Every structure is written in structure tokens, then in C-alpha cells.
Amino acid sequence: MPLTLRELLSFDVLREARPEVLAGEGALDRVVRWVHSSEIYEIGPLLTGGELLLTTGLGLAGTDAGARRHYLREIAARGVAGVALELGRTFPETPRELVEEARRQDLPFVALHAVVPFIRITEHVNTLIVDYAGRQLRLGDSATRALNEALIAGAGVAGVLATGMEVIGAPLVLLSAGGALVAAHGVAGDRDAWRAAEHAVCASPVTLHGQPWGRLVAGPGSALRADELAIALERTAVALALAMLRTGSPPSERDRQASALLRDLIEGTAEADPAVRAVIAGFHPGPGHMLVGVAVDAVETAAAVAVIDRAAHILHTTALRGRVARLVLGALAVPRAVADAVGAAAQALEEGLKRLGAPELRVAVGHPTADLGELGGSLRDARAALGLRRGRSLVTARALALELELTRHGDARHAAEVARRTLGPLLDWDAAHRTDLVGTLEVFLLHGCSATRASAVLHLGRQTFYQRLQRIEALLGYPVTDPDAHAALLLATAAHRTTARRDATP
Template sequence: MPTIASLLADPALHLRAVVDGATGALEAPVRWVHNTELLDPSPYLRERELVMTNGLWRHDDGSAARFVENVVACGAAGIVFGLTEQTPRIPPELIEACRRVDLPLVELAIEVPFTELSRAVAAEYAEHRQHELAGLVRRGDALAETISRGAGLAGVLDVLERDHPELDVAVVDRMARRLAGTWLEEGDLEAIAAALARHPPPLDVELREGRRASLFLCGALGGADAALACLSPSSELGNAHRDALDQVARFVSLELARIELTQAIEMRFAGELIEMISSGTPDTDLVAERLEGFGIGAGDRLAVWSVASGDEYEGMSSGAPVDLAESIRRFFVDEGIPAVVASGSNDVVVIFPWRRADAEQEPLATRFVESARTVPRRERVVAGLGTVGSGIGCLRSSLFEAREACRVLRRRAAGAPVVRFAALGTHHLLLGLNEPATLRRFAKAVLDPIREHDRARGSELERTVRSFLDHDGQWSATATALHIHVNTLRNRLSRVTELTGRDVSRTEDRVDLFLAVRALDAVPAE
């Protein structure tokens, strides 16, 4: 950008600084030049423009002090006084007025017209803009090369840092996660995530300790999924900074889209693998091939986790959010452990090789759960651990165990968030000893009569049985939970006895109903 100092350095202009103005005023950018003979040119002046005048406003009884006051009010860069034969010297009162307000005042020789000064400013501006555009092209080439060689978001920000080391930036997503860039406090991450959730997101966001950051939105496959946050307010950014940040934000969007598509493909293959294991596919070679695609040997000792967010306490269920699967994937990458991570409707399943002592699994899972809880707005996270086994033949039973352990944790209102299936005891182990198909046949044999009755007549016998068991066979508590009279409850359970042959007043029959309900919940539908 042209400055008063750069114009003074041009010998062809014959300029002389009469008043230097405030410190740094001569080196500050000049937006453009404006020729005026009005005593009050403020309606036509823009900030940082250089005012050119011959002082004709003096003949209209205008004072130099008032003229300077009007120029300063517009935030002008300074005044260039063009000498003429009628005014061969700058009026002393104009010099004094500029000195009082620290406004730069420059003298232009008689033989140099204002048009020559305008031409010089235009030439400098064009050269500066050409340099900026060349920089954009060069940086664009560097960014494209960085993405093509897989340097990721960190590589993209490295390109920006080479050109503008004075900028402090980070990539933050809607989950308040720092994906790359400078380290930020949790409160700052939450503030940026909250801003991204607004429609439309603001251009600036308030951070801790009165600081502000400017946001340059980045989208993966639509929407503002993340932001390139510059730890300077937008008002302090020059055009060069804004152009660079806008350009880098677009490449961040490309990289986010690439990451999202890659993860979607991995998730699909991981989901298919979990489905093959769950269904007991006889094609073990295909399972082994899929595992090897994730860097896992079919002969390794394999561990299975089932991780879920939320709970099922009192019948509530919140499923398995996509961001939980991504958090697990990132956790295992940081741990240096290859893993299959598949997001299902109720949980996220993880399969990975385990080369340490079995007892070290729980501390690892606990560390993940504790890290997952730090994510803003995330619910309670629990993890069920299956039995570690050698080879793919153990995967199906371990998968079932992990899911059963996770389901048990989700039904508990409190307590440890991680449990091994072997530590559950009681009926859970009994369920785990049987094949899923066997359990489903048992559950259907017990519960199908009341389910068919509910479908045919719109009754709520299954819900009544579940509530009765959940409330430990307490009649009053069950009736209250179902919002019915105790006599209505007794009539419903009598009908259950007629349909199933199981009397809830007998321990043996109640156990049958309890195991049938738990087996139906634990075993996925065929």
C-alpha cells in the first residue's frame, strides 16, 4: 500500500514533509488521494485518504483551523498543500493547525500537478495489489500441494504461518474441539462452538479476559461445521490478512470434506464388518480381510468395546451420536492402536488388538470416558468391555458381552462408567453363555403371545410387564408409573398369566419373564 513516506521518497514528485504528524503517521497506509477546495470536505472524504488542496477555501473567509478540524474528523491520512504562483509558501496558520493535532502536512512543488501525485498513488496501489494477487496465487499453489500430499489441517495452517507469522489461528469445530492450530482454553473453544451454532454465525466472538476473535467459516458437506478462528478482532485485520484468511478457510473446508468422506467410507466398512461378526457369517476369510484393512491381524488377541452416550434409565435412550464415534477414533489414533470403530443405532463398537495385560483395559477405557466427558453438551458416557480372545472366532461372543455390559451401565443411574462383562455376575453371565439365536427363540416363545395381543387389541401388556419388573414387583410403584389403578394392574397381569402361563407372583415364572425381556433387549433382531 502507498504511504506518505513512500511518496516522499519518490524524487519525481518533489514533495517535502512540513509536519510529520503523530508517530508512525508517515508510514501508515494511504487509501487514496482526494482533491478538494471545500472548507468542509467531510461529506466526500473517506478514512485514510490523503487530501490535496491549493488553499482556495481561504478566499471564502475560511480558517485553516476549521479546515484541518474537518479533515481530521474524517480520519484523513494527511494534507498535501500544492504551491501556486499566488501562494508560493504554505500559510503559517495551516502549519500551526496541523501541528496542534499531529496531522501530517506535505508541500507539493509548483511545477508538479496534483494529477502526477494521483498517478504515483495509483501506480503504487496497482503494484501492491499485483503483489497481493501474486501472493494469493502462490499461496493457493502451496495449499493445493499441501492437501495433495496429505499434510492435513496442520499443513494448511503451516502455509498461512509462513506468509503471516503474526497471525494466531486455530481450527475449531461445532463440538468445541480444536482440530489444528494454536492451543485454546476450554472456555474459548466453547465460545467459538456456541457462535457456530447461531444462525448466521457472527463474524467476531468474545473470548476470555476481554479478548475477541474473528471467525472465517469452514464447511465440510454443507453448513458451518467449523471455523478458522483468528485471535484478533476483524476490525484489526487489514485487507491482506482478510484475503489470506478467506483463502485458507476455503482450503480448510476442502480438507474437512476430505476427512469427512474418508471417515464415512471407513464407518461404512466398519459397520459391515460388525454386522458380519454379529450375524455369525461363515466367511471367516472375508472377516480376516476386513480386519487387515484396518491394520488388525486376524490372529491377534482381540478386544471389543461397546461405548454409548446417554442412558436408558427409566426407559430413556439417546443412541450413539456421530461425534462420539469420531472421539473414539481420535483417541485410538492418539494411543497408536489400530481400531475398527463402527457407529450403530444404540452404541459405538470398537475392535482392536490387545497386546497388554487384560487388567489394563479398564484404565484405558476409563481414560477415554473421562476425556469424552470434557466435550461440551455431551451426556454421560459408558463403556462395556467384552472378554479378550485370540483370533476372529472369539469376536462374536465378545461383541455380545460388550454390548450387554454397556446396556447394563446405561440402565444404571450412577456408578462406575466402565465394566467388564465378566464382572457383571448374575443373569448377565447366564445370558452371555448362550448363542444370540437361542436367546431370541426363548424370548419370543415367552413374550410373543402378549406382543400379539398388544398388536391385535392395542393393549399395553408388554409395557406393563416391563414396568412391573423394573419396579421390583412393587404393585403401587408400578401402578403409579403407568398412571393406572392397582386393580387395573392386577387385571393386566392376570391376562399375562393366561397368555404366557407365567404367574408374576411365582419366583420361577417371574425369572422367566425377566430373562425373556433382557434377552430380547440384548440380542439384535434378525
């Protein structure tokens, strides 16, 4: 661990000097980056921060109280860890103004009552500091070398996590910025992964395309010290980002054209004829097809592309897909003979996820359109639905229509008022008892007010579910199956979900 001033004062070489802390007792846990001795009055500009300054006060001889205060203020402004004044040579007693100024600056100020050559102190402590820095450098190099070897060997996210765990010696869990479980290593299943994340001892951000993407957390069990664990985890997070960004082979010209077209469509900047650009990108659905936008939150491009291609194969049709920033976007061409284009696309994508075994992917489906030029709206709906998904791996904009409209047109305050006006008693009860009656009500409404289906989704026994439902109706004062109340309750639960998500977003 980095040396702190408190630890340093406990060393034998310092204890021989009989140190007495006169000021800054609450700041003794500052890290000491170096121990330096000087008798120069103008030493302040030469300090860079983190030093313990040893002095006999010779540079203060003949100065008045104001000059001594200025000396200490200037040193404190440089961010030093502390000042130790050896008594006996220049000052038989500690000048009162130095102690007062040190307290004012919250600067640790130590009086040394016995003479110990400063060279002994600096040699001993600085050697330990250099040794510590060397250990950190060796650990970082070792972790980087192992992770680089994994990347060179073609390891994806799973391989990098496995290598990182070998270095760290503890379970690793990768979470998205929204808190979704993406991948894990060293755990038996999702339940153990969440348990490791809840008891995480260290975390490191994961950044993609210059934007925060998520975080990598280490569960308990590592034999590394806290500072060593932080270094190894940070190196693993960087390697993970590289694995996510790497597609395995350079994108072809067709792939680049597809990504450029999808980017322009979702941003509404497609100026040239999108149909011509789609043909260049290898996407040319016939007039007898509806187009459905797809958005995939994927750590690896190849896995997301494979799911979209598999869905197109299941539908016996063609697909457009490509990486756009942190998402993989796509379009599925669904034959017009299919009555429910969205349902068919969602079912095909769900089957693709199962066949390819890609549970870490999060997929959203937009609305159908017959015009390629209007595909951007479907893509935007799919992208927005990803941020509103209810913990499922696949969602549709159709199923989240209320939440999308509230997010698109209603401000957070208005949505909160809608929820409070209709669900006030439930919100108060949940806050006071740490329950989720609002969530229970929403599941019940979304599943056609079927107690059987809702209890199954919530993994509750029928009796327990009915008890919750009775509590909900007692608090609201009316039956939630009343047709006149259904729309208002559904709107309010959606409003609560959108505002709760905003509040939870960092």
C-alpha cells in the first residue's frame, strides 16, 4: 500500500526522533510520495506535492512571525503531506505561529524532539517508496502482458475476463452503464454473478468510443492488495474495451457502406437516395416487404451481426446491419404476407439469440415501415427502447409505447406528477416498507390482469400474489380491474418507471 504519514511516523527511524504531532492530526492518512529535507526559506516553489519536508528551521532564523506564517502557507499551498521540524538547533521550542498556521491550513506539523540524521530517515523511507512503485510497475506490466497475449490470440470478452481473473484471483463481472449483467467469469451463474457484484471490492470504468459504456467489478477473494487490485482491474477494463471494439477482421467496403447508411438514417442526415446506398451495402428488399429497425447493445460486433443474420435466415429474407457508435443497428425485411411484422421480427431475433447462445446481447425492435427513407424513425424507436427495457434481453418499441411517449414528450417533473397523482399511496407504502407494489401492479396490468400469468412472471405463489393485490387495492381504494381505471393505472406505472430510471442514472 502507499505509505501514509501515519505509517511513516510509526517506523523505528522516526520513533527515535520522538515525533509529536502538533497540528493536522486529521490529515495523517495523506500519502507520502517522497521525503525531502531542506533549510531554504523559498522552498515552496520547488515542491510538487506529497512530500514530507524535514527541516531544522535554519532558513527561518532571524525571520519574524509573519514571515514564518508565510513560509508555512506557501508550503501548504503546494500540497505537501506534512512538515517535521527538528528542535534544538535553530528553535529550542516550536514557534507558536507555525503551529497556529499549520492548524489553519490543516497541515500535519510534527515536532522532532531528538536528533536523528535526516539522511537516515530519507534513505530508509524513500527506499520503501521506490520499492512500492517498482512493485506496482511490475504488476501492471505483468497484467498487461498476459492480457495482450490473450488479445493477440484472438480472445473475445470471455477470454479477456478469464485472463483477468487469473491475474486478479477473484470473480469478475461486467455490467453495462444501465446496470445490466453483460458477462462474468469465475461464477456458477447469474445469481452468483449478482452476488459478486453486490459485494464488489473494486470497480473500474469501461469506456468505448470515448464514452462511458459500463464498469468492470471484482468480487471478493483476491490476494492482491487494494492498490494492486485497482491496477490489475484497470488494465483488464482497457483490454475488455479493445476486445469489444475489435471485430476480428477489418470491415469490408460493404460493411462500411452499411454502417454509414444506418448512421445517417438514425441521425436523419441521409441526403443521397437511401435505396441506392442500400443496394451498394448489399441490402435490396423487394417491394413486397416491410422494414423493421433493430438496435443491439453488444460488446462484440460479430455476435450482434450473427444474431441479426440468423433472424433474417429464419424469415427467409435479407438484412442490413452495421456498427454505429456503441450499438449495432440493423433492418430486417419482413414479407408483407406476414400479418405482424414486428412480432415476426422479434420472434426471429429471439430464436437467433437462443441458437447462438448470446445472452449478453440486449435487442430492441422498432416499428414497421414500407419506406427505406423512413427507417430512421424505427431505428430511433428501437434505440430508445433499449434504454427502457424491463430487464429482458429483447423488447419491442410497441410494448414500451407509453414509456417512449412519456420520455419523448413529457418532462421528468410532469411524469412524476402523473405517477404521484394516481399511485401516491402505493409509492408511499413502497418507500416506507421497501416493497415494489407499483412493479407488481404494472406486471398485472401488462399481462391482461391475469393473476396466473403475473404471478408466474414475478415468480410468486398464487396466494402471495393475491395478498399483494389485496394490499394494492386497499391502498388505492378501488379494484385495479375496473375498466375505467385501467388506462390511468397503466400510464401512471409507465410514468413512474421512466422517472425512477432517470433518478437512478448517474
